[in-house]
Amino acid sequence: MPAFRRTIFAAICLIAFVVILRHSSRSPDVPDARGYRPVQEIFAEEKDAVAEAQRRKSGARGQMPLGATPTAPLRDRLRFQFPYDMKKRFPAFIWQTWKYDPSSSSFADEFRSPEASWTELNPGFQHEVIPDDTQRHLIQYLYGSVPDVFEAYDSLPMAVLKADFFRYLVLLARGGIYSDIDTTALKPAGSWLPEELDRSTIGFIVGIEADPNRPDWHDWYSRRIQFCQWTIVSKPGHPILRDMVAHVTEETLRMKKAGILRMGDMDKTVMEFTGPGAWTDSVFRYFNNPEYFNIKPGDKNITYEDFTEQTTERKVGDVIVFPITSFSPGVGQMGARDIDDPMAFVKHNFDGTI
Template sequence: MTRQASNTGASLSRLFVGRLIKLTGNVFKLMSYPFHWVLPDKRFTLPSHAAPLIRARRPSTIPRILWQTNFTDRVTLPVYLNYLCNRLMAPTFEYRFVSTQGRADFIEANYPAEVSRRYSRLQIGAAQADFWRVLVLHAHGGVYMDIDAHLIWPLERILGTEREALFVRSRKGGLTNYFIASRPGQAEIQAVCQAIGDNIAGNRQCGVFDMTGPGVFDEVIDVDSVESESYRYLCLQGSFTNERFQYVDKPEGKWTQEQKSIGVLRGEDDETPEAAERR
């Protein structure tokens, strides 16, 4: 049975606050154009770790950790404002940012060599981030959010203390992966980890979306069997930032463009750039 946002009054409150934050984000996004025109090289640093702003009163089944990753921790003003919004909406959560190299190091330290080897075959950053997010949640639990995603309601009130997992539904009603909350070892997250690993091992010929992304969630998770909420009442994307501000320092651009020029997977015997540098 899908347990979705039910209370009409609470839903309307979330919808209103979400619209207000979206409007505020859009204003800041517009203001960021002249800011970065005057200061084109100005960047802000996301912390690798930040302690909770407020101590929680009760323990929680889902660990109070907010995970994010990106190709760089040096970001433009809109991305940094998006980060600040989430810190304010999740004051009882510690924050952890993991870099590209940090993702690989984490998997190598916490998973068998075969998992690390499969991960190393992914040559598009977004696909790597897709695999890493479910692996880190399976190992440690917490909440994962994309770098351009922001909460529209206090995370403590959304999750409570007894939920074991919460997924977000897209506009079309299917599950997506830009917000995921789970306890360690959660069954559906484990199933997604296994499915992504199998896609890589089986050399599945498809794009990032179906190899490692939301397509995998829809394939292995029955939306009616898990707790989920519509993105409108939980978490939005792109209010504060856009592709220009998000990928200004990445010549390859967004993964949708990157996968047009390179495959999602490198050959099993191909050496990774990192390994080549170490030789």
């Protein structure tokens, strides 16, 4: 009898161990990133900006905060206009852009099924496809209080640059999901994150686009690990988007002032200006920013090594990083699995052209 009980006890312990292991493996922190713990409260300056905006709206008297003045640094003005509150819900918006509205006869047939997949799988979301002739007016409306941002958008000389910039701008101001028009939703957005994850501790979701573990990777990609920009999920005001909007704005106005903001004359490629190279740098800058993480002297930086060969989601502070399968299933390389994999959420058809 004692032996039988020991056997039962051992079996129970084994089952419990497997359950705990499976649960803990669903969203591990990035391995070996000692000291990278997100500040537990909403970031102090964001809380202050929210409180100040509410105070001013109510008509209370007091000194105008620096971020509200036209001469304040761009990042401070963006922080004031679009404060980040991590504890709020992800807005139920789906943003896409194309040359024409889906109601137009000019809307390409090959995009109708992918576009419809987002509405069909996410019936509770407000799904907007913003046509080219509307994008400028929307950015002017959203960024009327930050005129240099609109000036930068309006000055960009190529449609691909405007398309890149628009996704960062609309997510910073309104939040939600941005996905290119040539993507197909494979699973409802509400199911992308494991149920056990507390959404009030997550403000941003990004996926790996490329993980080229080969000596000549730089001949094909801009970064050893490259983050995807064709599908991004964010709460409004996230610091990664603020940094990216500031980067594009500052570089645009710098080249405009230098008289080189023209096709063939710019000193930055699309990849390094608005595209995946610059985008990946912005994400890593956030991961290694002591303003947002409790980084101790001697702690190692978050680098590509923390994400290579990743197969499930990983959490860095308030950011979830999905593996390459999530937004690039079926590409047949770099470890990406097929579209029927549990971690496959969005399929990029690579059909979009500007």
